[in-house]
Amino acid sequence: MPPFAGSNTSSNGVHRHDSNSNSNIVTIDVGGQIFQTTKQTLSLAGSKSFFSKISNSDSMIPFIDRDPELFSILLSLLRTGNLPSKAKSFNIQDLIFESQFYGIENLLVNSQSNPSQFDAFNLEKSSLLPLNGRDSPTSISTTPYGSLHIAHGSKVTSFDWSLQRKSTILTQFTAIDSLFALSPTIAAAGATDFSGLQILDLEKGFVKETLNWENVTKSGSTVQAISASPDHLFTSFESSRRNSNCIMVYDLNDNLRPVTKIGHYEIYGADLDSAIPSTKLQWVSSHNLLMSSGSHSGPSGVLGNIKFWDIRSGNVVCELKEKVDCFADVTASNVLGGMFKVGVNTGEIFFADLRNMDSDSNSWICLGDGRKVANGKKEGFGCKIESHGNQVFCSKGGNLELWSEVAMNRAERDESDLSERIFRKNLMGRAKDMGGNRITNFHFGGSKMFITRKDQQCVEVWSSVCGF
Amino acid sequence: MDDPTGGERIKLNVGGKLFETTVSTLRSGGPDSLLSALSNRPAHDPVFIDRDPGIFSTLLSLLRSNRLPSTAKRFSNQELIDEAIYFGIESQLRSALAPTRLNGIDASVFTTVKPSSDGVVSDFNAIESDGSLWVAHGGQITVYDWNLSHTETVRTHLDFITSVRRIHSEIAAVGSLNGSGLHLYNTANGRRVHSAEWVDPSDVRIYKARVHAIADSDDSIFASYNCHHGENCILMLDKSTMRVSSEIGRITGNSSKNMVPTKLKYVPDMGILIGSSVTSGSFGCAGYIRLWDPRTRNVVWETNEPGSGRSSRFGDSFADTDVDVDELSLFKICSKSGDLAMADLRKLSDDPWVYLKEKNPSMSNLGGNGGGNFAVHCYRKQVFVGREGELEVWSRIEGNDENEGVYMYRRNCVDKLEDSERGVIKKIEGGGDRLFVTRENAEGIEVWQSSHNSGVVSVL
Numbered sequence: 015m016p017p018f019a020g021s022n023t024s025s026n027g028v029h030r031h032d033s034n035s036n037s038n039i040v041t042i043d044v045g046g047q048i049f050q051t052t053k054q055t056l057s058l059a060g061s062k063s064f065f066s067k068i069s070n071s072d073s074m075i076p077f078i079d080r081d082p083e084l085f086s087i088l089l090s091l092l093r094t095g096n097l098p099s100k101a102k103s104f105n106i107q108d109l110i111f112e113s114q115f116y117g118i119e120n121l122l123v124n125s126q127s128n129p130s131q132f133d134a135f136n137l138e139k140s141s142l143l144p145l146n147g148r149d150s151p152t153s154i155s156t157t158p159y160g161s162l163h164i165a166h167g168s169k170v171t172s173f174d175w176s177l178q179r180k181s182t183i184l185t186q187f188t189a190i191d192s193l194f195a196l197s198p199t200i201a202a203a204g205a206t207d208f209s210g211l212q213i214l215d216l217e218k219g220f221v222k223e224t225l226n227w228e229n230v231t232k233s234g235s236t237v238q239a240i241s242a243s244p245d246h247l248f249t250s251f252e253s254s255r256r257n258s259n260c261i262m263v264y265d266l267n268d269n270l271r272p273v274t275k276i277g278h279y280e281i282y283g284a285d286l287d288s289a290i291p292s293t294k295l296q297w298v299s300s301h302n303l304l305m306s307s308g309s310h311s312g313p314s315g316v317l318g319n320i321k322f323w324d325i326r327s328g329n330v331v332c333e334l335k336e337k338v339d340c341f342a343d344v345t346a347s348n349v350l351g352g353m354f355k356v357g358v359n360t361g362e363i364f365f366a367d368l369r370n371m372d373s374d375s376n377s378w379i380c381l382g383d384g385r386k387v388a389n390g391k392k393e394g395f396g397c398k399i400e401s402h403g404n405q406v407f408c409s410k411g412g413n414l415e416l417w418s419e420v421a422m423n424r425a426e427r428d429e430s431d432l433s434e435r436i437f438r439k440n441l442m443g444r445a446k447d448m449g450g451n452r453i454t455n456f457h458f459g460g461s462k463m464f465i466t467r468k469d470q471q472c473v474e475v476w477s478s479v480c481g482f
Numbered sequence: 483m484d485d486p487t488g489g490e491r492i493k494l495n496v497g498g499k500l501f502e503t504t505v506s507t508l509r510s511g512g513p514d515s516l517l518s519a520l521s522n523r524p525a526h527d528p529v530f531i532d533r534d535p536g537i538f539s540t541l542l543s544l545l546r547s548n549r550l551p552s553t554a555k556r557f558s559n560q561e562l563i564d565e566a567i568y569f570g571i572e573s574q575l576r577s578a579l580a581p582t583r584l585n586g587i588d589a590s591v592f593t594t595v596k597p598s599s600d601g602v603v604s605d606f607n608a609i610e611s612d613g614s615l616w617v618a619h620g621g622q623i624t625v626y627d628w629n630l631s632h633t634e635t636v637r638t639h640l641d642f643i644t645s646v647r648r649i650h651s652e653i654a655a656v657g658s659l660n661g662s663g664l665h666l667y668n669t670a671n672g673r674r675v676h677s678a679e680w681v682d683p684s685d686v687r688i689y690k691a692r693v694h695a696i697a698d699s700d701d702s703i704f705a706s707y708n709c710h711h712g713e714n715c716i717l718m719l720d721k722s723t724m725r726v727s728s729e730i731g732r733i734t735g736n737s738s739k740n741m742v743p744t745k746l747k748y749v750p751d752m753g754i755l756i757g758s759s760v761t762s763g764s765f766g767c768a769g770y771i772r773l774w775d776p777r778t779r780n781v782v783w784e785t786n787e788p789g790s791g792r793s794s795r796f797g798d799s800f801a802d803t804d805v806d807v808d809e810l811s812l813f814k815i816c817s818k819s820g821d822l823a824m825a826d827l828r829k830l831s832d833d834p835w836v837y838l839k840e841k842n843p844s845m846s847n848l849g850g851n852g853g854g855n856f857a858v859h860c861y862r863k864q865v866f867v868g869r870e871g872e873l874e875v876w877s878r879i880e881g882n883d884e885n886e887g888v889y890m891y892r893r894n895c896v897d898k899l900e901d902s903e904r905g906v907i908k909k910i911e912g913g914g915d916r917l918f919v920t921r922e923n924a925e926g927i928e929v930w931q932s933s934h935n936s937g938v939v940s941v942l
Contacts, residue, residue, distance in 0.1 A: 046493070046502025077491055079504045081543050081551070105552030115547065142939045146588045148895040168892050169587050173936055180936040182588035184877050184892055471898070479942070 041075050042068060047082035048075070055092050063117035065092075084112040092118065096125050106176050127160040127175045127460030134405045134416055135440075136478040137463055139447040143473040145171055146182070151466040151473065153193040153455060160460020161198035163216065164473055165190035170201065172216045175460060177475065183219030185212070194240040194247075196266070202247060204237020211237050211249050213270065223270060227262055229253040230280065238308075241295035242266060246273060246325065248304060250292040257281045259291035261306060263325060276328045277306065277321065286310065287319060287335070298322070300348040301368060303331055307344050309358075316340040316358050316392075322371075332371045342394035343408075347401035350419060354399055354406045361393030363408055363417060365437060381417065381437045402458045407442075409453035412467065414442040442476075492521055493528035499535035500528060507545050515570025517545075537565045545571065550578040559629050576628065580613075581931040584915040586864045586875030587894045591901065592916070592931040597624050597635070601925030606911065606918060607647045607654075613914020616654055616669075617927065618643035623654050625669050628914065630929065636672045638665065647696040649721065655703060657693025664693045664705045664717075666724070676724045680707040680717055687711055697746035697755065702727065702776070704755055706743040708735065714742035716757065718776055730755070730779045731772065738768035739786050747805045752827060754782060756812070758803045767799045767817040773830075783830045790832060795819075806860035813865055815856045822858070822867060822876060822891075838876060838891045855922075861912030866896070868907025873897040873919060873930075896930065904928075 040056060042049045056065040068076050078085070087109060090098040101109065106126075113119045145151065149167025156162050162173040167189060171182045175198070187205045194202045196213070200222070204211045213223040227235040233254040241248045247266050252259040260278035264270040279288040292306035304325055309318030318336040323329070341355035346368065353366045355378065362382040371377055399408040406417040420436040441448065451467040458464075463476040490505040508521040520529050531538070536556070543551040554562060559579060566575040581592070597603070600620030607616040612628040623646060624635040640658040649655045652670045657663070666676040680691035691707035691714075698704065701721050708714040712735030720727045733740035743757030755776050760769035772784040787799030801817035810827040814835070825834035857868035865876040876891040896917075905921035912918070917930040 043502070046500055077502075077504075079502075079507050079546055081539075081546070108551050108553075111547065111549060138942070140940065140942050142941055144937050144939065146590050146896070148898060167894060169894065171588065177938050178936055179934050180588075181934060182585060184587055184879055184894075186879050186890070186892075475938070 040068070043075050043077045044085040045078070045080055045082040047086075049082075049085065049089060051089060051093070055089075058092050059116065059118045059121070065116065065118075080112070080115065084108060088113055088116060088118065088122075091121055091125060095121065097122075107178050110174075110176060110178075123159050123175055127462070129158050129160075129458075129460055131461035131478060132403060132458065133461075133478045134403065134407075134418070134442075137442060137476040138479055139443055139474055140477045140479065141177070141475045143173060143177060143180075143475060145471045145473070148471065149189075150469055150471055151455065152189050153191060154457050154464055154466055154473065155193040155195040155201060156457045156459025156464065157195050157198050158459065159198075160462055161195065162457075162459060162464055162473070163193055163195050163201050164466070165193045165203065166471065170203065170214065170216060172198070172201075174198065181217065183214070183216055185214060186221070187212075192237050192240045194242060196242070196247070202240050202249070204240060204249065206236050206238060206252075209234025209236060209254060211240065211251075225249065225262070225264065225270060225272075227251040227253075227260060227275075229258050229260075231255050231257060238291045238293050239295045239306075241297055241304075243297040243299065243304070243325075248295045248297070250295055250306065250308075252291040256289075259289075261292060261295065261304070261323070274325070274328055276304075276323050276325065277330075286312070286317065290317070290319060292321075294344065296346055298346045298348060298368070300351065305344075305346050305353075307341065309336070309340055309342075320344055320353070334366075334371070334377075342392075342397045343399045345399045345401045345406065347404070347406060349404040350401070350406070354401065354408075354417070356394045356397040356399045356408055356410075358392055358394040361397065361410065363399070363406075363415070363437075363439070365435075381439075396452060398453065398456065400456065400458075402463075407456065407463075409456060411452050412450040413448055414453060414456065414465070416440045416442050494520070494538075495528040495530045496533055496538040497531070497535040499539075501535075501539070501542060503542060503546070507542075510545050511569065511571035511574060517569050517571065519570075533565065533568065537561065538569075541566060541569060541571060541575070544574055544578055548574070548578070550575075560631060563629060576612075579629065581915040582934050583932065584862055584864075584912065584917060584930075585932040586866060586877055586896050586917075589875075589896050589917065589930045589932045590937075592929045592933075593630065594926040594928050595626055595630055595918075596926035597622070602923060603920050603925075603927055604642065604644050605646045606909070606920065606927060608911045608913025608916070608918050609648060610913055613916045615913065615918065615927065616646055616648045618646035618656060623656060623667060623669060625654075634669055634672075636667050636669050638667055639674065640665070645693060645696050647698060649698055649703060655696050655698070655705070657696060657705060659692050659694070662690040662692055664696065664703070664707075664719075678705070678717065678719055678724070678726060680709075680715065688713065694742045694744050695746040695757070697748045699748045699750060699776075704730075704746055704748060704776070706746055706757060708742035712736060712741070714740075716743065716746070716755070716774070728776070728779055730774050730776060731757070731781065739770055739789075741769075743772070745803065747807065749805060749807050749810065749827065751807065751810060753777070754827075756805050760801060760803075762801070762817070766797065767801050769800065771800075771803055771812065771814070773827075795835075801854070801856040802858045804858040804860050804865075806863075806865075809860075809863060811860075813858055813860055815858050815867060817854075817856070820854065820856075820869060822865065822893075824865075838893075840893060855906045855908075857907050857910050859910035859912065861917065865891070866910045866912075866917060868910055868919070870906050871902035871904060871921065873901065873907060873910070 038052050059065040087101045113122045151164045151166045153165045160175040164171050173180050187208050190203045191206045192204045199217045211225040212221045215222050235251040239250040247264040249262045258280045261276045263273045265273050281289045290308040290310045292308045294307045296305045304323040307320045318340040320334040322331045339357040339359045342358040344355040346353045355364045364378040366377045408415045417437050417439050455466045465474040494501045505521045508517040511517050540554050566572045597619045603619045605618045614628050615626040617624045621640050625633040627633045640661050642660050643656045644659045645657045647655045654667050663677050663679045668675050682688040691709045693705045695706045703719040706716045714735050715732035716730040717726050718728045738761045741759040743759050745758045747756045755774045758771045770786045773782040798816045798818040800814035803814045812825040814823050821837050823835040823837045859866045867874050873896040875896050879890045905924040908922050909920045919928040
């Protein structure tokens with residue numbers, strides 16, 4: 015942020031009144047009040063904004079017929095990149111609308127809902143977003159700057175990044191099991207009982223496109239999981255007859271053109287492993303790999319597999335078969351360079367380093383009580399695990415655990431010695447926020463975390479609370 | 483909106499505070515407004531207006547951005563309206579204050595309109611154009627304007643009004659099951675303007691007929707009359723002369739097939755009048771739907787239940803019906819199964835009904851229990867159904883293949899469980915972008931609205 019106009023400024027930020035700097039100072043009359051700023055400040059709004067027109071106009075003092083008080087807030091935002099404290103007495107909706115008029119909403123979003131402001135240790139339950147009707151949320155999705163989409167029943171309700179505005183649309187699904195936000199107004203949706211992946215326009219409420227996998231049996235293809243990398247959209251399909259499955263890759267930059275198909279399995283005979291479709295997809299950007307995982311609960315216990323795919327070649331780079339204490343949920347962390355799972359039997363958290371993976375399950379290191387015997391109980395059933403930033407979040411019943419690595423300052427640390435890495439957990443929230451109904455989904459967006467619980471028609475918002 | 487940098491600039495001094503804006507902004511209130519009159523003054527000094535500057539700055543923001551700023555919350559709606567009327571920009575304020583498009587899948591109770599006496603509402607009429615409300619409670623008619631603020635109350639000579647309908651901007655037609663005739667009241671001065679009794683010089687038994695339902699078209703009023711011995715008909719009155727212009731569908735009323743119509747609706751696009759009647763007893767429901775052409779006074783189509791229709795639906799006669807006058811379709815709710823069925827008014831046959839399928843597994847445990855109380859209302863391409871205390875909506879799914887003629891409808895609850903415990907839903911009617919609901923033995927009228935406001939609740 016350069017608050018100084020050009021090089022000919024004194025060190026205390028006051029402009030010298032010579033002819034050269036005068037040309038840099040812009041005087042604007044907004045609704046009868048005179049404001050002075052510099053061309054540099056106005057140029058921060060971007061070339062497409064309203065201000066670039068102003069600073070280029072030759073008229074004496076440009077007049078803008080808008081509210082001067084709101085303008086003074088937005089001018090401070092332009093100057094510093096932050097909202098001044100006096101903005102608290104204004105309604106955020108007014109500021110959003112005014113910033114849209116001037117074409118600088120992105121600056122406002124950056125200052126108010128920036129993912130860099132996310133601080134897991136400083137999260138507390140701050141507000142509830144009620145949902146109309148009687149359906150509980152089935153899946154939620156967020157954009158990086160905190161827009162939120164919630165599927166409940168056959169409806170999708172979208173909240174803008176400020177969580178002040180909402181809109182609801184009706185879909186053809188009876189319930190949406192996978193929802194993935196592609197932008198604040200577009201989401202991909204699929205269900206395990208409905209054929210096809212639908213790209214929904216959440217503003218106008220229509221299906222922009224339906225993507226389908228033409229399987230061999232010519233039956234419908236249900237959607238098991240959706241994820242995306244910066245360039246591709248991944249969808250795990252299973253045929254309606256449940257005898258084949260695959261992961262389709264679509265190009266996000268080219269009208270969702272199908273790029274390739276990976277992991278196509280047709281099921282013959284009793285090969286159980288190939289019958290398990292991927293129910294979770296995650297793009298591991300640090301390794302340029304797609305992680306897919308799926309599990310099957312049978313009489314002999316829960317079996318699962320985790321595969322890492324190279325999208326370009328369509329090959330499995332490494333595969334983990336889970337037989338003992340299979341994952342209830344698994345996630346990969348780019349920052350921590352590892353994979354975390356919650357064991358379905360023990361309910362404990364396990365860690366595996368992505369650098370030395372081999373195909374036997376011994377690469378898992380238990381972060382909790384490792385002596386727990388898998389005695390047929392399913393303590394981890396229904397637990398969800400997600401990584402965000404440099405931390406890992408795991409839901410257990412109504413509680414949320416936060417796992418973080420303790421940085422140990424040891425210069426001679428042996429990189430290959432995994433046992434040297436120390437992870438510690440915290441239970442999130444104040445005493446009054448703990449417990450409650452089982453957590454069904456949690457997601458991160460902007461500086462906030464969103465939680466949905468069983469049988470509750472609302473979304474909990476956990477946000478980092480700023481000081482005074 | 484014009485380019486806000488351009489245009490002729492004008493200075494205003496409102497109550498001592500200086501404002502500067504452009505002529506085009508002031509003129510956006512319309513040519514007749516005070517503000518555009520001021521904008522024509524060739525004054526160089528600021529024009530002085532002796533009004534409150536706080537409200538003015540809110541209204542100026544409205545003119546500049548077509549949106550009410552949050553500062554409007556400092557003032558009551560009535561204050562804003564009065565001030566907007568003063569400056570002549572009421573229409574701008576109206577559109578800014580109006581609720582967002584009624585979306586049944588995303589609506590909640592906004593407020594409850596309660597008359598100050600005789601709070602249990604017996605009938606009401608919501609006006610589609612602006613969402614104002616004409617309410618009958620006890621022997622009174624109360625009018626609430628587009629902002630739902632009380633406009634006037636008229637005491638009628640009737641003890642208990644059971645049907646009310648707005649006929650003109652200031653004329654209400656009322657009928658009662660306890661007193662004979664149709665009566666027209668001027669709500670502005672509270673006077674009875676006209677009365678219409680059903681008389682037949684050739685039949686002395688026709689006297690003291692009571693009005694059960696009222697409908698109107700652009701030039702006529704339709705009212706269904708019923709005598710003590712069950713004989714009934716629909717009288718058509720000319721709105722300009724207030725004379726009875728014809729008698730439609732006179733029947734004896736000795737069985738459920740020829741009871742008096744308790745619901746009347748006029749379909750302007752087809753020029754037909756639709757009447758229906760349902761009686762329910764221990765054996766179930768029985769009733770009819772009948773379509774008349776008021777010009778020829780002939781029955782165009784009719785269906786009786788039980789009796790006509792699909793044999794598989796024999797014991798499942800309808801409990802309530804409604805007409806979607808925009809989409810020209812007829813809806814009925816079945817009394818036993820609780821299913822909703824629709825029929826195309828342009829393609830009526832012996833069994834025109836298409837039963838809408840329930841596809842939402844989580845809804846299958848709701849409703850469907852026989853012998854319940856049902857209310858159906860079509861509004862803005864949605865069908866609202868009251869089942870006992872529960873309010874649900876059937877909405878069309880966008881992007882459907884419309885060529886098939888039958889849309890895919892999806893059923894959703896509008897209310898929450900706690901809403902349904904307030905009592906059995908008696909009447910549902912839409913007006914403006916609001917949905918009004920009355921419940922049995924509950925005071926007032928619930929107002930349901932959709933909103934883009936997220937309603938976020940802080941729990942810190």
